Amino acid sequence: MENNKVTIHDIAKILSIDSSTVSRALNNSSRVTKKTKDKIIAKANELGYKRNHLASNLRKSKTFTLGVIVPRISRHFFSSAIAGIEETAYKKGYSVIICQSLEQLEREKNIVEILSANRVDGVLMSVSMETENYQHLEDLKKRGTRLVFFDRHCDIPDNSNVLIDDFQAGFDATEHLINNGCRIISHFSGPKNLEIYKNRFKGYKAALQKHGIKLRDELVLSSSLMEKDGVENIKKILSLPYKVDGIFSANDVAAIGAIQYLKERGIKVPEDIAIVGFSNETISSVIEPSLTTINQSGFEIGKTAATLLLSQIKENSSDIINETIILKSSLIERKSSARQNN
């Protein structure tokens, strides 16, 4: 019906008043009589008026939109994080533009440009696996866009971050295995240049050291976050001349690949080999109810990151704000998670 073309000028003309008054009324300004305000609102509804945010945003140079960059939307951790971000943003009247870098630096750079050109009020991101140079992110900040990293951050100063305590998580996971009798413990890591994997590895090392277990380099296997990497890793582990009795997987995808491979061969987790891996609410208990996992709630991280970003946007002080929030991840021990034999 109404072809979306109704403007404040149309309303103004019909009512023989000025468009600025209409604008004020529609923004519920106190400087308009209740009477005219009612009249204007009634007419606006009648005509099916819808404010054009584009025009409004241009004028105010504010978009009430946040950009979100993740490596891959369909990975459960990130989709949970996005859900948390969306809910938080929605409550505050913000929309979110979602982009995925697909782990490619070039795409990430391009996305940053697009978001910047769209004048988003802030950006939340988890860097791609390839990101080692941060120039595009520095530029974004210089242009005045607020930037908050979550989960995968950059090791550069003056950033705002929402992270989990990766060192502690790695330490706890490894120590859990040790406490359950494991002595030869492998570590499935992630892309080497990502801070989170560096820190989880450090936690692993520290736990081994604390318990006087020597680190064996051949037990530390990296991955590019594909299930097939997990399969390759577990194959390597099984082919060793000695028996590995525990695995700490720093990423869920590799753990899934490995567990599948083991299941297919009738090798039992955790009886034959114990695995503690990063995981999340939904999947962890489903993959293997007996599995002990390090839980990181994507939703919680997303929510926290969005809250932090929105608070920084609100403050609107032009000086660089940097604040890092570290969330504790918790080791969820499931029944019969202790190894039975050995």
Place this chain on the structure above:
Amino acid sequence: MENNKVTIHDIAKILSIDSSTVSRALNNSSRVTKKTKDKIIAKANELGYKRNHLASNLRKSKTFTLGVIVPRISRHFFSSAIAGIEETAYKKGYSVIICQSLEQLEREKNIVEILSANRVDGVLMSVSMETENYQHLEDLKKRGTRLVFFDRHCDIPDNSNVLIDDFQAGFDATEHLINNGCRIISHFSGPKNLEIYKNRFKGYKAALQKHGIKLRDELVLSSSLMEKDGVENIKKILSLPYKVDGIFSANDVAAIGAIQYLKERGIKVPEDIAIVGFSNETISSVIEPSLTTINQSGFEIGKTAATLLLSQIKENSSDIINETIILKSSLIERKSSARQNN
């Protein structure tokens, strides 16, 4: 450094030319000398000029943005669909704004308004569980916004849809169970007013009928798509005075809940009770490698839906286009999926 404030006028002033020429050059118009074009582009880069899409969009009344509305981002099917949408949109130079209705009609209505106010060029959506009245969607279309439903659609004429063949999927799943010796087959359905669940149920009924099996009402259990519903359902099934030997679950969440419950009690799938459920690439094989599933690729649906929407946007003919694409879902039979005993 550059405070994001550089406009085409700044460039024009410095170069002593008109801003319209700058605009043309930056849009790579053929009506500008290569020489001046180069000069302009060089200066633009030097100053760190970034086009303001807001202004450009306002002028062109086109945003190169798609709105996406899903019930819940973190559900794997939807996050895969979003990934497919994002990739397709990105390739064509479109951005996507993601919103979740959280299965609430009120939220859905509000989101439609927001997207409309942001002048998105088109909307892709899967309706919420509560959506029985479609006025807000009719309005959106009337205002000239292209609308494509994917997966969860509305049973109203003149819509564009990308769906899976729900009837066939329900039929195949049920027949698979029958062919594997099941005679007493339960059906876990979803919210009753959603078309997809109606159609899957029809498929179930048809398969039973074809094989001369009587439909028992008490074996048909609906759900609100929560894992706990799956648990409740399986409890009911187990408490029946006779033995149910197969379950066709029309939604993955209920199936997951049920499988977890069974696993905890040492009841084996599919040996003790066979389950065929909707699922997706990643999860299906992980939950239970022996499980046969009906696979619906969210990514594929998202991609197809986005392609359809973008083609409709491009055509730009003002008359209502409606086209329905039905994707086949495939029954993935995994090893040892046939029931062993009974």
Place this chain on the structure above:
DNA sequence: CTGTTAGCGCTTTCAT
């Protein structure tokens, strides 16, 4: 090929 002019629809001083 380039400049002039006129907005897109809204908000916001500044008057009155």
Place this chain on the structure above:
DNA sequence: ATGAAAGCGCTAACAG
């Protein structure tokens, strides 16, 4: 409390 006027930054006729 309302109106007049200017302009956010860009694009698109229309001239020349």
